[in-house]
Amino acid sequence: MAADTRAPTPKEGQKTSTRQQDPEGTKRNIIEVASQEFALNGLSGARIDEIAAKTRASKRMIYYYFGDKEGLYLSTLEHAYAQVRAGEAELDINGLSPIDGLRRLVEFTFEHHHAHEAFIRMVMIENIHHGEYLAKSSLVRDLNVTAISNIRSLYDRGVADGTFRQGLDPLEIHWQISALCFFNVSNRATFSKLFGRDFGDSEAQERLKNNTVEMVLRFVIKT
Structure with a gap:
């Protein structure tokens, strides 16, 4: 099933206000965390769920910004x-x-x-x-x-x-x-x-x- 890349609505998590206030900062945060995950586990071993859990972003927001795991x-x-x-x-x-x-x-x-x-x-x-x-x-x-x-x-x-x-x-x-x-x-x-x-x-x-x-x-x- 394809990932839902629509922008999350304000009801989709407590992290939303931070994302709306600083989208570039949120993207930087995702990339910083993802870099460590990819370096540790490789492309195949890294998990979007794990990356999302360690960032200010939801899983849907990661897909919204980067398309898919390969894009990230x-x-x-x-x-x-x-x-x-x-x-x-x-x-x-x-x-x-x-x-x-x-x-x-x-x-x-x-x-x-x-x-x-x-x-x-x-x-x-x-x-x-x-x-x-x-x-x-x-x-x-x-x-x-x-x-x-x-x-x-x-x-x-x-x-x-x-x-x-x-x-x-x-x-x-x-x-x-x-x-x-x-x-x-x-x-x-x-x-x-x-x-x-x-x-x-x-x-x-x-x-x-x-x-x-x-x-x-x-x-x-x-x-």
């Missing part, structure tokens, strides 16, 4: 990527030297991924789905075009002033940065268990961040 899942992915790109935009790396700009970008990526483990788990889940849902999102594609253009601008400035070596692909630089910072979250628990060292403690994280910055800079800087 895609919205959480878009929100997660938008957070990363918004943080990058605040760095103002164009006002820094190419080396300092790249260093700051790597540091930011490492720190953001460490602080947003749900984002990493959601990306892992989306990879299980072979990127099927991200492929439907023009928003995410546009966001990532901007991310690569920023790295290209930084790299081109470094090549022009003789700091960076020629012949590198900005998209592949982005890949390497993402890979190093992503692995720090996705495989930290297993690495810690396998080798008997807590890679999550503050000292280890600081070392790993510095190592990641150094590896990327050594890859890009002209020698």
Whole structure:
């Protein structure tokens, strides 16, 4: 039976007045809770009933805003990527030297991924789905075009002033940065268990961040 996506009437729950007063806040609240549920249980395991119970919204309101569970899942992915790109935009790396700009970008990526483990788990889940849902999102594609253009601008400035070596692909630089910072979250628990060292403690994280910055800079800087 198809979900009822009509807007709930005031008689359909005590949460209605809050929704009417702040619909955007309600949607943000739904996305925040849903992000945790999807990260923990995946697309198939997450339940709209459970999400509704933890938000200011009813189940019908979730369907009203997002259409269905897959629509909500895609919205959480878009929100997660938008957070990363918004943080990058605040760095103002164009006002820094190419080396300092790249260093700051790597540091930011490492720190953001460490602080947003749900984002990493959601990306892992989306990879299980072979990127099927991200492929439907023009928003995410546009966001990532901007991310690569920023790295290209930084790299081109470094090549022009003789700091960076020629012949590198900005998209592949982005890949390497993402890979190093992503692995720090996705495989930290297993690495810690396998080798008997807590890679999550503050000292280890600081070392790993510095190592990641150094590896990327050594890859890009002209020698």
